[in-house]
Amino acid sequence: MQLREALTSGTDRLTRAGTGDLRKDAGLLLMFALGRDRAYIFSHPEYPLTEPEAARYDEAISKRVQGMPPQYITGHQEFWGMDFIVSPSVLIPRPETEHLVETVLELARSMEHPRIVDVGTGSGCIALALAKELPRAEVYASDISPEALDIARANAKQHSLEQRVIFCRSDLLEAFLQENDFDFVVSNPPYISELEKEQLQAEVRDFEPHLALFAGPSGYDVIEKLTKKAIAVLKPGGWLAMEIGAGQETKLRQLLSSWRQVQFTNDLRGIPRVAAARRV
């Protein structure tokens, strides 16, 4: 089979399945199966696929037809201009989470050696982006999921940041409660209500880890606990910075009412997406 035919037949299969941005996904999966870049795929229509390449492509298209996100098929997602390894054990990093990184960088600008802990690190995207941008920071990254921590460690290695980030398994901040001098507690916690499960996009609900998505019937279970525990590990004047869901600003203002300097950052759609609050 030539590359041109592979692209057409893959596109046809995805079109029939009605999955995602079709032509783009067929091209992306072909790039993955051949280990080639986009330019090669579109400039070599007559290239004959080898048998292993054709089998790899067929398997990738089949997974996509079943609704698996392309990132779990290729094993990669870009975040903050960095390539991250992903697997179904971790949330696929989202562009809106870059606002959380931006917020922390802005607040950390005047600090010499900020001490930062990223709670629920998943792929490690937030902790590693911060470690890269803040070479003098001391960065810790924790998760309750050992499988997620394995992926985060692999990402640290591929970015040569394994000496910069200390990974640790912890239920929220339990492993850090004997400390009280962090400048930042940073987190993109699970914040979707379990009652919204059925309305959620099937691609997210059926493939991404529920531990990363859902936080009790209200969606605030993890945020509420984190807000209470963060006070214990932050130094006076330290910051709690969290990604929040659409429509959660009012509740967050209430939860953070005893903190000083509470601020929100909007995402590109104008939705308050990051809550940051300073410990008294």
Ligand SMILES: C[S@@+](CC[C@H](N)C(=O)[O-])C[C@H]1O[C@@H](n2cnc3c(N)ncnc32)[C@H](O)[C@@H]1O
């Ligand atoms: C929304 S994901 C965020 C992943 C990553 N930081 C990102 O932004 O892409 C939430 C993460 O919190 C972790 N998590 C859930 N409950 C936790 C808990 N009680 N303690 C620590 N981590 C938890 C999940 O395993 C998941 O990796």
